[in-house]
Amino acid sequence: MRKEKNDEIFKEILxxxxxxxxxxxxxxxxxxxxxxxxxxxxxxxxxxxxxxPLIAPGHITGIDVTPEMVDYAKKPLKS
Structure with a gap:
């Protein structure tokens, strides 16, 4: 329960x-x-x-050192 609440708070702050x-x-x-x-x-x-969307039709490249974060970031692009 606490983790879910922390996740919710983090998303709001983000x-x-x-x-x-x-x-x-x-x-x-x-x-x-x-x-x-x-x-x-x-x-x-x-x-x-x-x-x-604010730079379309431009290009944005995301860089992160954590492979799991990169994998997570790619998920929306697959759908």
């Missing part, structure tokens, strides 16, 4: 963090259509998936 990041990048006009972006420490790929 969403707030990426939302604020995207707002900041948009406010200062850092994101443009057609850009190439590298997401270092990409983890699950959540940030990359949030930024990708």
């Amino acid at each position: 969403c707030i963090t990426i939302f604020d990041l995207v707002k900041y990048l948009e406010k200062f006009d850092y994101l443009h259509s057609g850009m190439s972006v590298i997401d270092f420490g990409s983890g699950t790929g959540h940030d990359a998936f949030q930024i990708a």
